[in-house]
Amino acid sequence: MSTALITGASSGIGATFAQVLAQRGTNVVLVARSEEKLQQLAQSLREQYAIRADVIVQDLLKPEAATTVYSAVQALGLSIDLLINNAGFGDYGKFSTRDRQKQLDMVQLNIAALVDLTHQFLPAMLERRSGSILNIASIAGFQPMPYFSVYAATKAFVLSFSEALWAESQDQGVCVLAVCPGPTESQFFEVADFPTALASEGQGIVPAETVVKEALQALERQQSNVVTGGLSNQFVVNAARFLPRSTLVKGIAKVFGPKA
Numbered sequence: 001m002s003t004a005l006i007t008g009a010s011s012g013i014g015a016t017f018a019q020v021l022a023q024r025g026t027n028v029v030l031v032a033r034s035e036e037k038l039q040q041l042a043q044s045l046r047e048q049y050a051i052r053a054d055v056i057v058q059d060l061l062k063p064e065a066a067t068t069v070y071s072a073v074q075a076l077g078l079s080i081d082l083l084i085n086n087a088g089f090g091d092y093g094k095f096s097t098r099d100r101q102k103q104l105d106m107v108q109l110n111i112a113a114l115v116d117l118t119h120q121f122l123p124a125m126l127e128r129r130s131g132s133i134l135n136i137a138s139i140a141g142f143q144p145m146p147y148f149s150v151y152a153a154t155k156a157f158v159l160s161f162s163e164a165l166w167a168e169s170q171d172q173g174v175c176v177l178a179v180c181p182g183p184t185e186s187q188f189f190e191v192a193d194f195p196t197a198l199a200s201e202g203q204g205i206v207p208a209e210t211v212v213k214e215a216l217q218a219l220e221r222q223q224s225n226v227v228t229g230g231l232s233n234q235f236v237v238n239a240a241r242f243l244p245r246s247t248l249v250k251g252i253a254k255v256f257g258p259k260a
């Protein structure tokens, strides 16, 4: 039986990964800050699917959080076959007016914690010549996004980092996949203060199940990245290839900027 460790497993896309993987007979290790939600999910997965479900309550913003998670996994006597770096958040608005600490925390969680967890778990996978890492990026990572500037930049990092590791690890039996969802049902927009109407403008917000199923299919095909959701998401990520960058970024500023 294989084991997946999922960060940000207490809600949204992370909780859905846990549900779908457990249904497929995978043991899960659930990581986030909300202990009660994690324990409830773990209990329900154990009862429904007769799998092992462990909980590690961890704020990934804490110093040495990845080392703490790695040690907790060792203490549980587990070996991780699939690491899903999913925990993350955004923050909508003009950069200069937004809370400074929230911007720094976003970089810490979306980038530094993901890099550190990858660095903790990847070597054993390479040694075993098996295992997968799935990093949740975003369609926001394909172009700069005024009024969502730090978030889009963190996801550009995740996309670039993951694709580079995919090429480094591919011939050693380990797959690293960048998952790039578009607007997806979760608490994301609320946490980001993002106007939901804006998020779904011209396109549907898809259920988290769509992201999870398409990501797992892409992993089976050993892809380096996958843009989940409908055709409109493909349009967004490909726009950057055809338009001059300044035209693109000005256009995005018009769409995402405050309306007069």
Ligand SMILES: NC(=O)c1ccc[n+]([C@@H]2O[C@H](COP(=O)([O-])OP(=O)(O)OC[C@H]3O[C@@H](n4cnc5c(N)ncnc54)[C@H](OP(=O)(O)O)[C@@H]3O)[C@@H](O)[C@H]2O)c1
Residues within 6 Å of the ligand: 007, 008, 009, 010, 011, 012, 013, 014, 031, 032, 033, 034, 035, 058, 059, 060, 061, 086, 087, 088, 089, 090, 109, 136, 137, 138, 139, 180, 181, 182, 183, 184, 185, 186, 187, 188, 189, 191
């Ligand atoms: N929803 C979308 O439209 C969308 C689109 C593209 C990409 N994404 C990406 O998808 C990923 C999952 O987001 P979601 O949409 O499922 O949003 P969500 O429902 O808000 O879930 C975020 C998860 O991250 C966890 N988290 C937040 N801060 C944390 C911290 N300091 N330490 C540990 N865990 C923390 C939260 O758990 P606790 O609060 O319990 O810690 C929660 O489980 C994120 O990386 C997001 O950027 C989302």
